[in-house]
Amino acid sequence: DGGITQSPKYLFRKEGQNVTLSCEQNLNHDAMYWYRQDPGQGLRLIYYSQIVNDFQKGDIAEGYSVSREKKESFPLTVTSAQKNPTAFYLCASSRSYYEDTQYFGPGTRLTVL
Amino acid sequence: KNQVEQSPQSLIILEGKNCTLQCNYTVSPFSNLRWYKQDTGRGPVSLTIMTFSENTKSNGRYTATLDADTKQSSLHITASQLSDSASYICVVSVTGGGNKLTFGTGTQLKVEL
Numbered sequence: 200d201g202g203i204t205q206s207p208k209y210l211f212r213k214e215g216q217n218v219t220l221s222c223e224q225n226l227n228h229d230a231m232y233w234y235r236q237d238p239g240q241g242l243r244l245i246y247y248s249q250i251v252n253d254f255q256k257g258d259i260a261e262g263y264s265v266s267r268e269k270k271e272s273f274p275l276t277v278t279s280a281q282k283n284p285t286a287f288y289l290c291a292s293s294r295s296y297y298e299d300t301q302y303f304g305p306g307t308r309l310t311v312l
Numbered sequence: 313k314n315q316v317e318q319s320p321q322s323l324i325i326l327e328g329k330n331c332t333l334q335c336n337y338t339v340s341p342f343s344n345l346r347w348y349k350q351d352t353g354r355g356p357v358s359l360t361i362m363t364f365s366e367n368t369k370s371n372g373r374y375t376a377t378l379d380a381d382t383k384q385s386s387l388h389i390t391a392s393q394l395s396d397s398a399s400y401i402c403v404v405s406v407t408g409g410g411n412k413l414t415f416g417t418g419t420q421l422k423v424e425l
Contacts, residue, residue: 203355230410241316241401241415242356249409257411290356296410303355 202226203304205290210309212277212284220275220307222290224244230296231273235259236287236306248273249296277309285311314339316404316416324422329392331420334384335402343412347376347387348401350418356401359387392423 202225206296212218224231229250234242244257248267262281267273275293277284291301316337325331337345344363348356358367360376362385368377373390389396402416 232410239417241417243415244411244413247411255411287353291355293410298410300358300361301410301413303357305355306353308353 202212203292203302205288205304206309208305210302210307212309212311214311215279217276217278218309220277220288220290222273222275222304222311224271224273224290224292224302224304226292226302227270228292228294228302228305230293230298231267232291232293232301233257233263233273233275234291236289242289245275247296268275268288284309293311314404314414316402316414317351318343318402318416318419320419321417322420322422324424325337325392327392327394327401327425328425329339329423331389331392333387333389333414333421335382335387337383337385337402337404337416339383339404339406339414341406342383343405343407345376345378346403346405347374347385348403350399350401352398359400367379374396389421391419394423397423 206221232247235246246265248254251270264276290304293301314362319334346361346381350356362378378385399418401418407410
């Protein structure tokens with residue numbers, strides 16, 4: 200898991216609520232990523248950030264939002280607009296956006312009640 | 313459309329036995345191919361990385377091969393151990409940046425006594 204931490208490990212949300220997943224890295228990496236993992240599917244990219252104060256939509260950004268105010272932090276908010284948010288969420292980082300060795304955090308499992 | 317397909321979907325072997333996992337990809341332009349190991353409820357950890365010109369790469373009991381002509385890769389595990397029980401994910405990247413990774417759905421390996 201390297202120097203990437205995610206919290207909480209488990210998160211339960213009621214329908215209609217927004218929740219924020221934390222991702223912190225102490226690797227001094229410029230680029231950070233959020234993925235969603237569902238059973239029987241490969242990881243899908245939600246958002247990515249090449250550098251602080253920058254972020255871009257990935258393949259499945261609808262219903263999610265992010266911020267990158269600090270180099271080491273890249274929180275993900277799952278909004279009530281996300282129709283099927285129950286999944287395993289993985290944060291990753293890489294030294295730069297153009298170096299594609301990504302190091303993953305331990306993940307957060309979000310369950311909608 | 314870039315795709316990565318892995319087989320088998322799941323596999324059960326006895327401790328001490330060898331096994332081989334397969335990965336076929338239709339990704340272009342190819343940059344590199346990685347194998348990741350993901351323990352249940354954890355983030356993926358990189359095992360090997362191979363570029364276009366590399367045919368084989370070893371990491372302890374793990375040996376990956378790459379045939380860029382047929383767009384196939386395999387991961388061979390020698391003398392399996394209980395701790396090898398995990399999902400093994402094949403990831404192919406194209407040139408262009410960290411948002412250009414295509415993930416396979418993984419092979420779930422279980423090693424039993």
